[in-house]
Amino acid sequence: MAKRLSLILLLFFVGDMYFYQAVTTLTQNPMLQLSYWFLDILLIAGLISTIFMFRAGMQVQRLLSLLMTAILLIFIPKLFSSPILLVEDIVRIFRGFPPRSIYISEIALAMAGLIFLIIIFGVTRGKHFYKIRKETIYFPDLPEAFDGFTITQLSDVHSGSFSDAKGVQKGLDLANAQNSDLLLFTGDLVNNMASEMDQWIPMFTELKASYGKYSVLGNHDYGDYIRWDSNAAKAANLERLKEIHAETGFKLLLNEAVEISKQGERLALIGVENWGKGGFHQYGDLKKATATVPDNSFKILMSHDPSHWDEVTVDHEQHVHLTLAGHTHGMQFGIELFGFKWSPIKYFYKQWAGLYKQKGKYLYVNRGFGFHGLKGRIGIWPEIAVLTLKRGGSGQPA
Known part of the structure; x- marks a missing residue:
C-alpha cells in the first residue's frame, strides 16, 4: 500500500512540475511564480500536520477534510492538463527544442479551468447527486x-x-x-x-x-x-x-x-x-x-x-x-x-x-x-x- 501511495504522490508531483512550465510560459512575474509553490507547500504541510493529529478531535478531522478538498482543487486540474504539455514536449524533442508555445500553454490552462469547475460541482452538488x-x-x-x-x-x-x-x-x-x-x-x-x-x-x-x-x-x-x-x-x-x-x-x-x-x-x-x-x-x-x-x-x-x-x-x-x-x-x-x-x-x-x-x-x-x-x-x-x-x-x- 505504501508503494501505491508513493506512486500517487509522484503523479501529483510530476503533474505539478509540468503545469508550472505552462505558468512560466505565460508569465514571468516572480511573485506569481513564487505564489505557485508557496501555496503548494502550505497545503502539503497542513495535510501532513493534520494527519499526525487525526485522532486529536473532531475539529482536526474537519480541517483535514477541508485540506483534502483544497488539494484536489489545486492538484487535480494540473494533473489532467499535464498530458497536453507532455505531448508538446515530445514534439519539441524532434524539432530541436524550440520555445514552448503560448497557444499550447493556454490550452493547458483552459483544460485545468474546466477540471476545476467539475471539481467545484463535485464538492457542492456532487455530494447529493444520487x-x-x-x-x-x-x-x-x-x-x-x-x-x-x-x-x-x-x-x-x-x-x-x-x-x-x-x-x-x-x-x-x-x-x-x-x-x-x-x-x-x-x-x-x-x-x-x-x-x-x-x-x-x-x-x-x-x-x-x-x-x-x-x-x-x-x-x-x-x-x-x-x-x-x-x-x-x-x-x-x-x-x-x-x-x-x-x-x-x-x-x-x-x-x-x-x-x-x-x-x-x-x-x-x-x-x-x-x-x-x-x-x-x-x-x-x-x-x-x-x-x-x-x-x-x-x-x-x-x-x-x-x-x-x-x-x-x-x-x-x-x-x-x-x-x-x-x-x-x-x-x-x-x-x-x-x-x-x-x-x-x-x-x-x-x-x-x-x-x-x-x-x-x-x-x-x-x-x-x-x-x-x-x-x-x-x-x-x-x-x-x-x-x-x-x-x-x-x-x-x-
Missing part, C-alpha cells in the same frame, strides 16, 4: 419463490458529514421509490459518534421494505478514530449506535443470520461485524455467523469491507452466493463513463465498485450514500443500488 444503479444477478439454485426478489442496498451514510437536510431527504426518497422487497445497509452509519445521527433518525425511520430492513456495522461505527475520555465512554457510544439502528427500524446483525421467508421457501441473510485487511479491525466472524445456517441454504452476506470477500468469504466452507459490501466510496473521486470506470482506490482494493464474480460467488461493492474526508464526490457519485435476484444461469466461476 445515482440508481441496477443489477440483475442469476443463480441456478435460487429458491423459486425468490425469482425476481429485489434488494435495495445503502452503504456508508456517514451522517456526521451531512449538513443539507433536503439533499439527504432526496436520496432517501429515491431509495423508497424503488419499492424493493428488502432493504440492506452495509455499515458506517456515522463518522465517529452515535450523536451524529440524532437529527437524521426521523428521516431514516421512514425507509420501507416489505420484507424488512437489516444492517451491519462498518469500521467507523466503532468510534476507533477519535480519542475518548474512557473505554466506558467509547463502549457506551457503540451501544447507543446499536439502539439507533433499532430506532430507525433496522435489525442489526452482529455475526449472526436470520431467515427470510417467502411462500414457504427461505433464504439466509447473514451479517458480520467489520472485518478488513491492511490494519482495520477484524471483528467479523463468518464461521460464527453461519453456525446455524444449513449448508444447502441460499445465502446473502452483508460485510462492510470488500477485502473480507477475497480473504475469507470466497473460500469459506459454506457457499455464500452473494456478498454486499461498501467501505471504499470509490474514493469519491474518479471517472465512470460508457462502461469505463477508474479511481485511485483501485490500487488499494481489487474490488472497489460494482459487481464481481469469483468461483461462482458474487460480490457487489456499493459506492456509498454519503461522503467522508473529501466534502463531496467527483465522478464517483453517491449510490442507491437495486439488485434483482433471478433464477437461472450456469453458476460457473467467471
Whole structure:
C-alpha cells in the first residue's frame, strides 16, 4: 500500500512540475511564480500536520477534510492538463527544442479551468447527486419463490458529514421509490459518534421494505478514530449506535443470520461485524455467523469491507452466493463513463465498485450514500443500488 501511495504522490508531483512550465510560459512575474509553490507547500504541510493529529478531535478531522478538498482543487486540474504539455514536449524533442508555445500553454490552462469547475460541482452538488444503479444477478439454485426478489442496498451514510437536510431527504426518497422487497445497509452509519445521527433518525425511520430492513456495522461505527475520555465512554457510544439502528427500524446483525421467508421457501441473510485487511479491525466472524445456517441454504452476506470477500468469504466452507459490501466510496473521486470506470482506490482494493464474480460467488461493492474526508464526490457519485435476484444461469466461476 505504501508503494501505491508513493506512486500517487509522484503523479501529483510530476503533474505539478509540468503545469508550472505552462505558468512560466505565460508569465514571468516572480511573485506569481513564487505564489505557485508557496501555496503548494502550505497545503502539503497542513495535510501532513493534520494527519499526525487525526485522532486529536473532531475539529482536526474537519480541517483535514477541508485540506483534502483544497488539494484536489489545486492538484487535480494540473494533473489532467499535464498530458497536453507532455505531448508538446515530445514534439519539441524532434524539432530541436524550440520555445514552448503560448497557444499550447493556454490550452493547458483552459483544460485545468474546466477540471476545476467539475471539481467545484463535485464538492457542492456532487455530494447529493444520487445515482440508481441496477443489477440483475442469476443463480441456478435460487429458491423459486425468490425469482425476481429485489434488494435495495445503502452503504456508508456517514451522517456526521451531512449538513443539507433536503439533499439527504432526496436520496432517501429515491431509495423508497424503488419499492424493493428488502432493504440492506452495509455499515458506517456515522463518522465517529452515535450523536451524529440524532437529527437524521426521523428521516431514516421512514425507509420501507416489505420484507424488512437489516444492517451491519462498518469500521467507523466503532468510534476507533477519535480519542475518548474512557473505554466506558467509547463502549457506551457503540451501544447507543446499536439502539439507533433499532430506532430507525433496522435489525442489526452482529455475526449472526436470520431467515427470510417467502411462500414457504427461505433464504439466509447473514451479517458480520467489520472485518478488513491492511490494519482495520477484524471483528467479523463468518464461521460464527453461519453456525446455524444449513449448508444447502441460499445465502446473502452483508460485510462492510470488500477485502473480507477475497480473504475469507470466497473460500469459506459454506457457499455464500452473494456478498454486499461498501467501505471504499470509490474514493469519491474518479471517472465512470460508457462502461469505463477508474479511481485511485483501485490500487488499494481489487474490488472497489460494482459487481464481481469469483468461483461462482458474487460480490457487489456499493459506492456509498454519503461522503467522508473529501466534502463531496467527483465522478464517483453517491449510490442507491437495486439488485434483482433471478433464477437461472450456469453458476460457473467467471
